[in-house]
Every structure is written in structure tokens, then in C-alpha cells.
Amino acid sequence: MISSRRWRQEVQETPQPNSSYVFVGMHLSLKFPFMKVNELFGMYFRLNNLRLCKNLIRPIESRKLHEKGSMAEMVTYRYYVGRLNSFEDQHRSADINLDYAFKHCHKDALNNKKRILKYLIPVKLYRGILPTTLCELLFRQMNNFVKLFTLM
Numbered sequence: 001m002i003s004s005r006r007w008r009q010e011v012q013e014t015p016q017p018n019s020s021y022v023f024v025g026m027h028l029s030l031k032f033p034f035m036k037v038n039e040l041f042g043m044y045f046r047l048n049n050l051r052l053c054k055n056l057i058r059p060i061e062s063r064k065l066h067e068k069g070s071m072a073e074m075v076t077y078r079y080y081v082g083r084l085n086s087f088e089d090q091h092r093s094a095d096i097n098l099d100y101a102f103k104h105c106h107k108d109a110l111n112n113k114k115r116i117l118k119y120l121i122p123v124k125l126y127r128g129i130l131p132t133t134l135c136e137l138l139f140r141q142m143n144n145f146v147k148l149f150t151l152m
Contacts (some may be wrong), residue, residue: 034073
């Protein structure tokens with residue numbers, strides 16, 4: 001058997017394939033927690049197991065980690081939190097999170113903006129805020145909302 005001191009020394013000496021991992025004591029921890037959290041959010045939403053998402057949000061927000069990280073990771077995190085809030089009828093916080101994700105999404109990521117709008121428009125309509133004409137013109141190809149826009 002290898003002693004824990006010898007094991008730590010071997011792990012520290014071997015080159016890490018991914019530089020986003022840092023060796024801390026006996027555990028590997030992430031520099032940016034959003035990478036794994038966002039992957040888990042995606043898996044939980046695909047599996048339709050939303051109750052497990054709360055377990056991801058609590059540690060991130062209690063340590064104020066949702067304010068750190070790259071912009072792409074924060075946008076993805078806010079998108080999933082906004083979706084979860086909209087499913088739980090917390091429309092105010094869903095509006096805040098989805099609006100943040102939409103405003104800070106990269107200007108060339110049109111598919112991501114469409115995904116965000118898919119949940120942001122119904123939340124805004126529920127809160128009594130009508131979509132702007134710019135939003136309507138840019139995303140006319142979203143067939144679900146075309147009839148709704150023409151009625152308004």
C-alpha cells in the first residue's frame with residue numbers, strides 16, 4: 001500500500017491534463033466551480049429532476065461564488081437558475097436572472113439568445129411587460145411566439 005504522503009507527492013508531480021484543477025490537501029478542487037455546476041444543471045434539466053438543482057444553488061450563492069468566474073459561465077449559471085425559478089413560479093427572480101443572462105450573452109450567440117428568450121418572454125408577459133419591437137424583429141423565426149406577437 002502507498003502511504004498518503006507518497007500518494008500526494010506522486011499526484012503533485014504528475015502533469016495534470018486540465019489546468020482548471022488544483023490539488024488541495026487530499027482533494028481536487030475547481031478554480032471555477034461553474035464548469036461542473038453548469039454541467040450538472042444541464043443533466044438535471046434533461047432528466048427532468050429539478051429538485052436536485054437546489055442542492056447546487058445553495059453552496060454557490062452562500063459563498064458568493066456566483067459573482068466570480070468567466071462571463072460565459074455566469075451567463076449559463078444565471079440561465080439555469082432563471083429557468084428553475086420560472087418553473088417554481090418565482091417570476092421576479094426568474095426575470096432578474098434571465099434578463100442578466102440575455103443582456104450579458106455574447107452578441108454573436110444567437111442560438112443562446114433564442115434559448116434565453118424562450119423562457120424570458122413568458123416570464124415578462126406574466127409580469128405584464130410587453131416585448132419590445134427590436135426583440136420581436138430579431139427573433140421572428142421563433143415560431144412559438146410569432147402568433148403572440150402579431151396579436152399584440
